[in-house]
Amino acid sequence: MTAALFLTSCSRKIIPGKPVLSSTRFTTDSLPLSEIDVPLRINLKPLYETANKNVQTIYGSPGWPNDFEVVNCDTRYMYRFKRGPLMITAHANTVNFNFTGSYIIAGAQRICTGTGSNRIPITPWTPTCTCGLNEGERRVNIGFKALLTLKDNYDVSAKLQRLEPRPLDKCTVCFWRQDITSTVMDQLKVQLDDTGNEISDSLNRLNLRSPFQQLWDMLNTSIPMFGMGYLQINPEKLRLSTLYAQNDTLNISVGISARPRISLTKTVGYRTVVPDISDFNQRKGFSIFVDAVMDYDSLSQLLTRELYHKRVDMDKTGKYIIIERCEIYGAGNEKLIIKIEFSGPDKGTMYLTGRPYFNRGKNQVEIKDIDYDIHTRDLLIKTAKWLFNRRIINTLNHYSTFNIAAYADTLLSKVNVQLNRQWQKSVSTAGAVNNLQVMAIYPLTENLVLRCNIRGELTVRIDAFDF
Known part of the structure; x- marks a missing residue:
């Protein structure tokens, strides 16, 4: 791609060609099925009332x-x-x-x-x-x-x-x-x-499909998490333990096989028919594999906030740049592209590339192996060699880390609030997520995906339903 160089008064405007990364067969692995086993408590009083109404009172x-x-x-x-x-x-x-x-x-x-x-x-x-x-x-x-x-x-x-x-x-x-x-x-x-x-x-004549359809519909909706994004469970299979009743409460262990997803934007909910019960094994707790979707606009804003008006002085040249704006995006490759708009003696744009990496020890997303894109490098060598400088890369290396510990703690806190609430007039849940661990990271074209494993426990109570 041909690069353009514009000269205005005493400063130049540097605009290299956009990066063209070679396409790779880079996609996310299939999201593993999550196993969610939830004790379900159904209030039997509606059943008792139905029996009282349906059974004759006078015989002769x-x-x-x-x-x-x-x-x-x-x-x-x-x-x-x-x-x-x-x-x-x-x-x-x-x-x-x-x-x-x-x-x-x-x-x-x-x-x-x-x-x-x-x-x-x-x-x-x-x-x-x-x-x-x-x-x-x-x-x-x-x-x-x-x-x-x-x-x-x-x-x-x-x-x-x-x-x-x-x-x-x-x-x-x-x-x-x-x-x-x-x-x-x-x-x-x-x-x-x-x-x-x-x-x-x-x-x-009693059929429990109605309360389980209510539960199934709830799991297929996009659930807001107090400004931290939206959770959608996406259930695929259902299993139940044997029935166990105690006075007014019917206890069932409900197992769900699902592929949950967390996104920063609300997704369209959909309604499917709850499937028949696949087996009656009894289990407890849940282990969820979930893709947390981070859009590049949000990452770009975070990086811009850190680097806005940051002055980077070049070694021995007396020259500098002032970073005005940063943009991060994917290109269907294992790498991310970092676009930097700068001012100073010269103004313009430069592109760098790097690989996203999750540092488990520090619980943060880092961009490793940052380097100039080939188009930017060629243009700078020809027109502004002083800009082809490790100082810029070192600055990016320092700031292009995104600590998710606080995000994870806040997310867990918000999710736990969501787990303990009334969803409908007759449906409520109680539980807690006690661990979140990032398993993999995928820089897709539209967004950055963090694959996480979440463990915890949840109980669902249904107080009324139609027979």
Whole structure:
């Protein structure tokens, strides 16, 4: 590229050609999958409320309260059974449904002759007698036990067992002249099995895809970090541990395989359908590989701030330059380009190149092997050899370091604030990042990428969702 040299009054304007670095097959390695295992706590009260609404409260014999059921020709009865509120407790993967029910029974007898289906009455019915009408409804404790498992499509599978009814009050009627509590319990069991089927149907209709879709959508959004950039988790796979419940809380260990990204500018969020569960292994904590994207404008501003109006005196020549502005950018190569605009006896632009390097010991990004670009070097040798000077390179070597310790500490602090917050009305998180380590550095064309490994722990709580 032909260089131009302009002379204005007593100073020259030096404008070398822009660097043209040879293209290399330089790209970032594929970002390793991050493994994020998060305890998820789901409030079960909405489930309990749904069960209470969906399970019938009053049961009666087929003809109640007008028609009797006739048994073996000689006995007729009718009854009404009413359940109280469900009292639900949970432990491990078992949910217990208990309630106190009350019942009224009325009946009469007559004498029949014959056998089997050929029995016929020979006397009228006795006057109707009742139990639970005048002396107060008879009470009985009812219980069901449900064993819950979760399928890979988020369906809940419930195996329900009816427990033996436990009567609290005895029931006697005049026409039997005896305690008929056990007889009533036998009749109730048929109705209770229907109740159990309703509870089982209610549980088996439960699908947890909705709360996990909420979580999935949240992880796909660009999350601001209080002026430190934006975090996007980019989940790819999901795994869950077995269910473990304790009273009103369902505990699940949620595992996410993801490729997170931190950028200084907000990225467009997108919505995908949460995938089916890949496995049910239980793990804890997270180890995230994340690309922190630093745009070159920000780096340029930092370097300009350090070098603005910096005077660089040349050895033995009496000449100097004053740095006005610095610009750093990539060129699809392992190197960075540093553009310096300067004033002084001569004015103009020069280009240097260098390799980005992360110094783990000092926890800082450095630009190593700084040297004049070939176009700048050729022009300076021909027109202003005094500018071809190590003093400029030494100055850049001193200032072209970017300590990220403070950035990392601030980032961790901001991320930890973000981890402990309410995301939506019913979704909140709690946790902490305790370590951040830079693993690699990539000077791409559009931005400088720092690949980091972040370790910590996180808990998610969901207090309400649609069933």
